[in-house]
Amino acid sequence: AQSVAQPEDQVNVAEGNPLTVKCTYSVSGNPYLFWYVQYPNRGLQFLLKYITGDNLVKGSYGFEAEFNKSQTSFHLKKPSALVSDSALYFCAVRDKKDDKIIFGKGTRLHILP
């Protein structure tokens, strides 16, 4: 059965520092991987996705993520954090064979001024 894990409930980063939000997955076939962000009182917004091709995926608002097949990870990164990046981040995986999407429980990112 496929699964996705976000091991950190919360991540605190000082403004201007690089940030990483972790995501690992388990699927039986080739994964499709997504990152979404949720700001307070809003729905989820798409950030980026990995379908195939280059392992480094660039997305909205300066975010990027690297698909690492050997470590089954898809960590979200940004070189320099902004206070406005503070939000709830969700990783999601979709198994090409199973075709069901599963979301992680989310990681709350706090960027400290």
Add this chain to the structure above:
Amino acid sequence: ETGVTQTPRHLVMGMTNKKSLKCEQHLGHNAMYWYKQSAKKPLELMFVYSLEERVENNSVPSRFSPECPNSSHLFLHLHTLQPEDSALYLCASSPGRGLATDTQYFGPGTRLTVL
């Protein structure tokens, strides 16, 4: 704005009430979704509609009844709910037919409280 609207934004109902949540997408998408978001739990996919046909039902209790009259509108009819059904209900749409590679566009959600 993502082009997906949900009404009402907040709803309080008793366990014997019947109410409906409405979702409308203005993006010309083919697939629509209902999700349940509870505190400290993963987002739960409830239903998927592709071209107005239900293609996924993830073991959701029958007290939740979806309806998709056309590709732009999606409803979630609620009756005899339980307090544990209190959550944020999110609607989403995607351009494809619910394909695995689709990007989903989410509405702002309806915050439901069951007393």
